[in-house]
Amino acid sequence: MNSTAVMPHAVFGPVTVHFGDQTGKYPDGNQVVVRGRDTTAVFDTPQVANRLGDVLAGADLAILGHVHEDHMAGLHLMPGKPVWAHEADVDAARSWQGLSRHYGYAQPVLDGLREKFERDFHYVPRPDATAYADGNVWELGGVRVRAVHMPGHTAGHCVLLVEPAGIAFIGDIDLSGFGPYYGDATSSLADFRRTLARLPLLPAAVWVTSHHKGVFTDRGAFLAALQSFTVRLDEREASLLQMLADGALGLDELVRRRLLYRPDVQAAWVDSAERRTITQHLDELMADGRVVRDGLARYSLAA
Numbered sequence: 020m021n022s023t024a025v026m027p028h029a030v031f032g033p034v035t036v037h038f039g040d041q042t043g044k045y046p047d048g049n050q051v052v053v054r055g056r057d058t059t060a061v062f063d064t065p066q067v068a069n070r071l072g073d074v075l076a077g078a079d080l081a082i083l084g085h086v087h088e089d090h091m092a093g094l095h096l097m098p099g100k101p102v103w104a105h106e107a108d109v110d111a112a113r114s115w116q117g118l119s120r121h122y123g124y125a126q127p128v129l130d131g132l133r134e135k136f137e138r139d140f141h142y143v144p145r146p147d148a149t150a151y152a153d154g155n156v157w158e159l160g161g162v163r164v165r166a167v168h169m170p171g172h173t174a175g176h177c178v179l180l181v182e183p184a185g186i187a188f189i190g191d192i193d194l195s196g197f198g199p200y201y202g203d204a205t206s207s208l209a210d211f212r213r214t215l216a217r218l219p220l221l222p223a224a225v226w227v228t229s230h231h232k233g234v235f236t237d238r239g240a241f242l243a244a245l246q247s248f249t250v251r252l253d254e255r256e257a258s259l260l261q262m263l264a265d266g267a268l269g270l271d272e273l274v275r276r277r278l279l280y281r282p283d284v285q286a287a288w289v290d291s292a293e294r295r296t297i298t299q300h301l302d303e304l305m306a307d308g309r310v311v312r313d314g315l316a317r318y319s320l321a322a
């Protein structure tokens with residue numbers, strides 16, 4: 020049975036966006052397919068890829084904008100076909116050990132995650148994955164894909180720009196209400212800030228996110244969403260300063276209070292992601308002289 024035709028999708032010239040469950044809300048995502056005269060490429064392979072069997076079967080290669088479990092969920096449908104990942108993310112695609120270093124979570128958390136990823140995301144490592152660098156170009160026949168390195172979410176996160184149409188797959192710069200995620204070992208708040216400042220400079224007319232927001236065809240709406248997304252960084256900083264306003268706190272206590280997730284979110288990686296996120300904000304605030312750390316490794320507002 021061919022169920023592809025009735026699934027929600029949008030077409031922009033050579034690009035088709037197949038929307039995942041709840042417009043690609045995690046754990047699903049949006050599947051981008053780019054059809055050139057000679058070659059068909061898919062950008063990432065979210066869970067929805069598993070409901071697009073004939074589309075994936077017709078694809079010649081997968082280009083990963085970044086490596087995370089929810090972007091690899093259809094790679095098992097493309098055995099032997101080329102899989103590309105940025106050089107800073109490619110080890111995470113090649114092996115479980117690489118993916119574990121990428122996340123940097125505590126070992127018991129990682130052990131539980133592998134089983135979950137295999138069950139929910141059809142996780143398979145791709146030791147055959149090929150590394151690409153910033154600026155790499157794939158010629159698909161009348162259509163070109165260009166990688167623009169935009170790190171922060173992961174070290175190798177890239178925007179994949181379809182030329183000459185100017186369609187930008189911006190991946191997990193997802194413009195969601197949650198805000199930027201930089202809670203893994205290879206994530207970087209400082210890089211994410213630079214990436215958010217550079218994103219409007221891309222020569223694009225359509226912006227496609229991996230999750231949630233989906234597609235922007237209006238530059239004003241895109242810029243407004245980007246602004247709201249970026250403001251989340253200031254809001255988190257303000258929340259952290261508020262926590263410290265009552266007195267000195269250690270990192271464990273700050274993690275327990277949470278900066279990123281609501282108290283009811285129980286995912287196994289939450290504490291690890293909170294720790295990494297809070298640490299990066301504290302480092303920034305200490306570098307700015309707004310927060311100090313005492314001899315007991317407690318943080319407080321600078322006098």
Ligand SMILES: [Zn+2]
Nearest residue numbers: 086087172191
């Ligand atoms: Zn991601």
